[in-house]
Amino acid sequence: MVTKEEDDEIRSEAAVVVLGDVGRSPRMCNHAKMLADGGFDVKIIGFYDSIPGEQITNHPRIKIVGIPAPPDFMDSLPAIVQLPLKLIWNFVTLLLAMAFRTSAFNLRVILMQNPPGLPTAIVCFLISLIKCSKFTIDWHNYMYSILQNKYNIADGDTSPKGKIVKGVSILEGICGKLSDYNLCVTDAMRRDLMKRWGVRANTFYDRPPTWKFRPTSLLEIHDLYSKLGEVPKANETILTRKSIDGSLTLLPDRPLVLLSSTSWTPDERFEILLDALVDYEEAAKNDKELPKILLIITGKGPLKAKYLENIQKKDLKNVKILTPWLEADDYPKILASADLGISLHTSTSGLDLPMKVVDMFGAKIPALALKFKCIDELVGDRVNGYLFEDSNQLSRQIVELSRGFPNRCEDLIRLKRNTREMKFESWETMWKRSAAPAANLTPPDNGFAKLRAIIQLSFLVIMILIPIHLAMGTFSGLFSPKP
Structure with missing residues (x-):
């Protein structure tokens, strides 16, 4: 249990981003639990359509931040219209959630599930720059291949939908290079990421967590x-x-x-x-x-x-x-x-x-x-x-x-x-050996977290005050030649 003294401390925060149903994303929920057990405050950001297990919902250091899914009417639109509209919707809702529902100064880790890579990776990358966070992509599959399958598009298709999927593939690879770290679910995917886009990743196999599976009477x-x-x-x-x-x-x-x-x-x-x-x-x-x-x-x-x-x-x-x-x-x-x-x-x-x-x-x-x-x-x-x-x-x-x-x-x-x-091997064993070191998912101590927050806040205040004083002419006398 978390004591009141611990609860009052400023702790490092991690955002686990799932542009999908949180309750049906067990791997990302497992990530969230390990991060929380390791000392992070964790925000899981995604669609809250179904409820995860008690290990997530009752964890004192995990909060689920629900974002609205695209409206149902978009599904009836032609693909050439539907895809851009859904991208815009998801971009805006996810950006607002990550900007205002995560710590302004203490967000240390952003761990996102791919697919979907777009617009998720773009939003996560922008927030990682603004909030000085490390950005990790956990590759479960490819967004472009899912779209190919959904719309029955072959490689080399030059139709409008084919061009959109090609563009998604290019952007997906670029996003992989923008991240600080990459994890993936198989060795075959690790090799393909390197061959296809030059993205270096570490394999982290799914394994059953001990808190979920135990002998059943x-x-x-x-x-x-x-x-x-x-x-x-x-x-x-x-x-x-x-x-x-x-x-x-x-x-x-x-x-x-x-x-x-x-x-x-x-x-x-x-x-x-x-x-x-x-x-x-x-x-x-x-x-x-x-x-x-x-x-x-x-x-x-x-x-x-x-x-x-x-x-x-x-x-x-x-x-x-x-x-x-x-x-x-x-x-x-x-x-x-x-x-x-x-x-x-x-x-x-x-x-x-x-x-x-x-x-x-x-x-x-x-x-x-x-x-x-x-x-x-x-x-x-x-x-x-x-x-x-x-x-x-x-x-x-x-x-x-x-x-x-x-x-x-x-x-x-x-x-x-x-x-x-x-x-x-259990999820915990594999996570501590493969995922945590490969993506630097170990939090600094809380003292460092406080210091980092103070430095960032001070820097922000300085950056706001300098233009104000320049406009007021406060420093004009400092650079004038002496009479």
């Missing part, structure tokens, strides 16, 4: 599924049974639990999973060794309603699908209740890794992941999960791993054991 799982309404009988959930003496056991005929966390966007090819489940449904009709499946899908996004409608049309008998709304602190518990995680993430740049798979490993469950360029930096095929390329391959893997569940599924048991035994 059967009681917690039982209570969670009771809250979700999955209670077929008294004292039972779809997975667990509570005895008269209060002890809990897993049901021997429980379903295999699959979990997929998705943002319901085009870059996550959800139809692959849907087609694989249809194939599994057919296989389960003729194979008594295959269990029923409970598929839990978390997340929200623009294509959710469309896919849920498609799911209902399939009339699946051996597969039940839940799309629960979860509080942030319930997500690790439901992950821990799963037998397998499924990731449908594909990267528009091919250079980032899915945070959801990191979460799966944090909960000690193996993952089935869609194969793309650098996924092998995280998932070892047939070691801590399987990699698949299409729905046929995914359905075969689900059948292979689930046959004989829960006690005679040797391949699944082996994957679970490997995942539990995997030496996966």
